[in-house]
Amino acid sequence: MVTCMAPLCFPLPPISMPDPNPPSDEPDDALHRLMGDVQAARSSEAGEPGSPSPNKGPIDPKPGVVLGDYRLVNELGSGGMGTVWEAEQVSLGRPVALKLLATSFAFSKRAVERFRREAEAGGRIANPGIVQVFEVGEAGGMQFIAQELVRGGKTLTDLFDDLRQKTDLSLPWYKDAAALFARIADALAVAHDEGVIHRDIKPSNILMGTDGQPKVADFGLAHVENALELSKTGDFAGTPFYMSPEQAAARRMGIDERTDIFSLGATFYEALTQRRPFEGDTYQQVLKRVLVEDPVAPRKIRSKIPADLSVICLKALEKDPDQRFASMADFAADIRHFLADEPITARPPSLMQRTRKWSRRHPVLVTSGATAAGAFALVSWLAIDNHQRRIIADEATKQARTSESQALGDKASAEHAIDFMMKLFEAMSPQEARGRRFTAHELLEEGERLLQEDEKINAEPNLQKGLKKTLSEIYSSLNREGSSGPD
Secondary structure: OOOOOOHHHOOOOOOOOOOOOOOOOOOOHHHHHHHHHHHHHHHHHHOOOOOOOOOOOOOOOOOOOEEOOEEEEEEEEEEOOEEEEEEEEOOOOEEEEEEEEOHHHOOOHHHHHHHHHHHHHHHOOOOOOEOOEEEEEEEOOEEEEEEOOOOOOEEHHHHHHHHOOOOOOOHHHHHHHHHHHHHHHHHHHHHHHOOEEOOOOOHHHEEEOOOOOEEEOOOOOOEEOOOOOOOOOOOOOOOHHHOOHHHHOOOOOOOOHHHHHHHHHHHHHHHHHOOOOOOOOOHHHHHHHHHHOOOOOHHHHOOOOOHHHHHHHHHHOOOOHHHOOOOHHHHHHHHHHHHOOOOOOOOOOOHHHHHHHHHHHOHHHHOOOOHHHHHHHHHHHHHOOHHHHHHHHHHHHHHHHHOOOOHHHOHHHHHHHHHHHHHHHHHOOHHHHOOOOOOHHHHHHHHHHHHHHOHHHHOOHHHHHHHHHHHHHHHHHHHHHHOOOOO
């Protein structure tokens, strides 16, 4: 495996997929080169700045070659858009990492703008946790970015590869991992304060120096606040395994610092579990899971993961940005609460949130005639003991299958029924009950009371009738079973 100090050389995690957002519209490198030769001649004749000489094209990078103020030392690696070299800045005598844009992209306006945008985004941030950008320019017919050379040549991808060989991770290791991610979150918080959203946080874009300092690299997809946008259409930008739902939906609106929180949460998830939260064999499969599936709780994969870390990680991975941490600083702060053995602010999803998630994952049921009974079965399962939940679930399922109410098949009515059931069980949830355990009979009696008070349901007689019938049938089933007790 090639190791290097800058982000272009690091491969994506191991599933080979085409780039969903290629930096140029031309179909292949051969055509890039052909068009480059033609456009170079035209540009030089027109006197355009930054054009290669009409007598010779871009130089061939090799050790000893000087590009402006930089002497190439050795190639560290290569990636889709170019190569990364260890170089010496001649005037200062300091080592740097020099990123060179591939000549096949030299005359692609979009590629050059994206390349320079990386320098702009990284150059406006001064923080030990961000790879420092020194200069961006053009020399010898080649676009370059001179940036900090990170000694060590490791990324989080390398760390994760090593961890997959271990089967037993201890609590001290999880604490060390948490401390590391708090530092990464600190660095990204500084970027966000400067108006820079990275948009492509992933293990291979986090470098590890020999001093243990993590450094965020590769701002090539970054969104810079108040900068001119490169496209008027929705950007499909980012690596799908770590992409936020708003990116997966290709929405331009709604991309903010919480987008990076999701991607860092996905990376944190992999650090804890040694699995990515969303897997798949194709882009479409991965994106669908990012959009509609919730990841398995980390503690269900590795039981030694501290419960608070599992909760913190899942909060960062909420589909709804409003349910994530409000800022990267809040993310870092909650990790440090865990490290200090203090109460964390993140909480597991409430009953209402879990029900809404379930409704999102089962849209057919939500809009079917089984809505009220199906929702009742769901929330009952979450609220009461095993014997009673079985009775309620069985009866609700029967009602769902036999319901002929057209009103319940209406989407608006379905939503009213869902809201009613969530109100009922949210009011009697363990958090609200302060430890008191309600019986199923008490839940059903409370449901009868709420039915009388719900104006939306009272405005729909058929819906009200269907819900009352479901409550009545469940109540009757409980009475019939009550004398026999649990199996």
